[in-house]
Amino acid sequence: MSKIGFIGLGIMGRPMAGHLLDAGHDIYTVLHNSPLPSDLKEKGANVVDNPKAVAEQSEIIITMVPDTPDVEKVLFGEDGVIEGLQKDTLVIDMSSIAPMPTQDFARRIKEAGGDYLDAPVSGGEGGAINAALTIMVGGSEAAFERGKPVLDIMGASITHIGENGSGQTCKVANQIVVALTIEAVSEGLLFASKAGADVAKVRESLLGGLAQSKILDVHGERMINRTFDPGFKVKLHQKDLNLALEGARTLDVSLPGTANAQQLLQACAANGGADWDHAGMVRALEMLANHEVGK
Structure with missing residues (x-):
């Protein structure tokens, strides 16, 4: 030992x-x-x-x-x-x-x-x-x-x-994928909810098809049940996306989806959500739609 x-x-x-x-x-x-x-x-x-x-x-x-x-x-x-x-x-x-x-x-x-x-x-x-x-x-x-x-x-x-450094590079890539997937799940569930569908059943159906993901499973449930106690805080994901965008400038790479996800997290933080779980990104989209998932 x-x-x-x-x-x-x-x-x-x-x-x-x-x-x-x-x-x-x-x-x-x-x-x-x-x-x-x-x-x-x-x-x-x-x-x-x-x-x-x-x-x-x-x-x-x-x-x-x-x-x-x-x-x-x-x-x-x-x-x-x-x-x-x-x-x-x-x-x-x-x-x-x-x-x-x-x-x-x-x-x-x-x-x-x-x-x-x-x-x-x-x-x-x-x-x-x-x-x-x-x-x-x-x-x-x-x-x-x-x-x-x-x-x-x-x-x-x-x-x-x-x-050395390649582990952190991989993590930045991971955080890009996670943020954009949270955004995609948020938009999909918000669309279904505002259209009047049973959003829990929509999520269940999506989990059986090509759209299935761990984020749809775990964070999709958070969005529907309104459980935003942090497993990973908005402010920490903001920090990670800042690393991605700073790196993109250095590498001369365009990451438009990452920039958009960062702005949605910033909207959460501006509305008192810096310590929400990052699944709370859905709340920024809900404010734009004047509709809450599941309502």
Whole structure:
């Protein structure tokens, strides 16, 4: 069993750390504004003062924080991971952040004697709770082989995409597809509902045909039942689509659907929905149509 540092015990990180504890690993973490969750405390998680202290105790360090500046602060800020990094420590960043800074973070960790994987995830809160995440990994083959047994505890599908940064590139592509699919499901259900059809039966029928998708299944049900407590927040998907659009400018690529989805998420945020589940994108379209799905 390994000594694992885990930084970031939010909606996703908390169950992920719990699975590692259940598998017998020792977990070292640092707290920010919240106390240690009771379930992790009962399982024996250890709390230390700062990321430097996490690194001093750990053979593997996992970060699961909201954005690129958060990862940089945890790794390289005052009392950051790099100040306590032990030789050959493997750092696995499972946050969803920008690919280019990821490559720089990897270089700096390697220069300090460690190794680095970028391993963002897809699957939302349910995937984290059920250890069924899809994990997209960038890094060397040797680092991937070392990290995979730990990733296997948290995920059901683990793919080595390529070198550092490629895992984050894959995650950005994932978020483009997810956002546009949420928009498509929203528009389809809104059209059917306003036309007077039984939208629950429409969804059931669509799930049996070419339009079927996990988003139609999970988020379509959320839209109909009006359950927008966050599994993945609007504001975080906004952040990911910003990464996509910034990358598109750099690559000279046009992503018109992504830009439109970003504007719908912005409409949600402007109406108090930054912390809604991203399935709440349907609410922006409902405002335009003056009609609520299922009504």
